[in-house]
Amino acid sequence: MELQYKSIAVVDDEEDIITLFKAVIQEDGYHMIGFTNPLFALTYINNHPNEFGLIILDYRMSPMQGCELANKISAINPRIKMVLITAYNDIINNDLNLEIVKKPITNTRLVEIIHSYLN
Numbered sequence: 001m002e003l004q005y006k007s008i009a010v011v012d013d014e015e016d017i018i019t020l021f022k023a024v025i026q027e028d029g030y031h032m033i034g035f036t037n038p039l040f041a042l043t044y045i046n047n048h049p050n051e052f053g054l055i056i057l058d059y060r061m062s063p064m065q066g067c068e069l070a071n072k073i074s075a076i077n078p079r080i081k082m083v084l085i086t087a088y089n090d091i092i093n094n095d096l097n098l099e100i101v102k103k104p105i106t107n108t109r110l111v112e113i114i115h116s117y118l119n
Contacts, residue, residue: 007031007051008114011041011069012058012085021056024107028114038064042072049077054117059086059100067093081117 008030010021018034025032033052035041038061045052055073057066064072070082074096084094087103094100101113 006118007033007053008118009033009035009041009045009052009055011035011038011055011061011066013037013061014058017058021110024110025114028111030114030118038066038069042069045073045080046076052080054114055080055082056113057082057084057098059084059091060088065093067091067095067098070096070098083113083117 008025010018010025010032012018012021012034013036015036018036022032022034033044035044042064045055057070059066061069066084066086070084073080073082082096082098084091084098084100085103085105086100091100101109
């Protein structure tokens with residue numbers, strides 16, 4: 001039986017983004033866990049490899065860029081869907097060919113992204 005993922009992770013070094021996304025995502029009926037540190041996110045996902053159906057990753061973070069984190073997550077569970085968000089145009093190392101969504105993201109666009117990946 002296929003698991004029905006209802007949890008979403010957001011990894012962004014900006015706490016304000018985590019807070020905003022959490023309000024929108026929970027309003028839409030999903031559980032969300034936010035991480036401001038990509039290393040903490042990676043440890044959590046490694047310990048809970050089947051929890052998330054979608055992970056929204058900021059492209060530019062320290063100490064690990066979004067694409068590097070995506071590759072590590074994919075090695076843990078290649079079925080987790082991921083999206084990159086960024087305000088920048090210079091995306092490199094997108095080896096998984098993840099969708100790139102430009103910041104700023106409206107609440108409506110965020111919900112559209114979630115529905116397109118989880119429905």
